[in-house]
Amino acid sequence: MAREQLKNLTEPMYYLLLALTTPQHGYGIMQEVDRKTMGRVKIGAGTLYSLLSRFEKEDIIHQLSDDSRKKTYQLTAKGFVILREEFERLNQLVRDGKKHLEGIGDSDEI
Amino acid sequence: METYLEQMSAEGWQLERVGKHTAKFKATEPQDLKYYVDVFKDGGPLNPERDAEDYRSLCEESGWNFVTSHDYLQFFSAPRNTDPTPLQTDETIEQKIIEATLWPRELGGILMFFVILFMTRSQFSGTYTYDNLLTSIGVVGTYVYPLLAVPMFFIGVYTLAWLP
Known part of the structure; x- marks a missing residue:
């Protein structure tokens, strides 16, 4: 089955990658996302597991060490690039929105 | 469930x-x-x-x-x-997991069902004489596919009913 490449990240994916800028194990990610979004975005364990194995297959995240009982993950270089690009894209969306919704054209800080 | x-x-x-x-x-x-x-x-x-x-x-x-x-x-x-967070929180992902899991796993059964159905049909469409029943091979040949079709039918229906 052909897998479509990641284009835009979904919200849970974005927060998952954001959480993995530092090493984190599975449940740690869930807590981190919950904390960062103050409970707005929740990732279920089953969903998280399938996202993690997919990201790992696509070399976006990697496992740090396998000797402890819990697998710990972190972004790969490719993962950082993808997250960065998404961050820029979201910024662009906000800037474009501002022009129309606030009438401010040259805001450099979001 | x-x-x-x-x-x-x-x-x-x-x-x-x-x-x-x-x-x-x-x-x-x-x-x-x-x-x-x-x-x-x-x-x-x-x-x-x-x-x-x-x-x-x-x-x-x-x-x-x-x-x-x-x-x-x-x-x-x-x-x-x-009140824990549901295991699946993303419908698209959940749907994908189900498709990627169920189809390959249940395909064998569904395929088998149609093969047997096909064999059964081809048995019945041939010339059908009582001479066939005079040898043991003839008897087996006449009845084995229809008989196989009965359990396969139920398994097939069960599987298909499960899918959605």
């Missing part, structure tokens, strides 16, 4: 084991439990135990107690008042 398990649990029947067509319950005090049945892509005896363990421990950490599994179906429960 979850609703059924929750009702059973409230009446004091706790799910213990699940087979292909059966489920085993244990009589206990009535409990107010929530159930979640998840599809785990790499489940079943043919896949590494390590993956299933990782998956289950992640689910347990998030508040769901593993009850039992049958192949890719994973049964979890949690006391209702703990």
Whole structure:
């Protein structure tokens, strides 16, 4: 089955990658996302597991060490690039929105 | 399925084991439990135990107690008042997991059903004389496919009814 490449990240994916800028194990990610979004975005364990194995297959995240009982993950270089690009894209969306919704054209800080 | 398990649990029947067509319950005090049945892509005896363990421990950490599994179906429960995050929070992903798991697994059965159906049909469409019944091979040839078709029919219907 052909897998479509990641284009835009979904919200849970974005927060998952954001959480993995530092090493984190599975449940740690869930807590981190919950904390960062103050409970707005929740990732279920089953969903998280399938996202993690997919990201790992696509070399976006990697496992740090396998000797402890819990697998710990972190972004790969490719993962950082993808997250960065998404961050820029979201910024662009906000800037474009501002022009129309606030009438401010040259805001450099979001 | 979850609703059924929750009702059973409230009446004091706790799910213990699940087979292909059966489920085993244990009589206990009535409990107010929530159930979640998840599809785990790499489940079943043919896949590494390590993956299933990782998956289950992640689910347990998030508040769901593993009850039992049958192949890719994973049964979890949690006391209702703990209100854990559902195991699947993304419908698109959930749908993908189900498609990627169920089709390959159940395709064999469905294919078998149609092969047997086809064989049965070709038996009946041929010339049909009583001479066929005079030798044992003739008897077997006449009846084996129709007979095979009966269980295959039920398995096929069962499988198809399950899919959605």
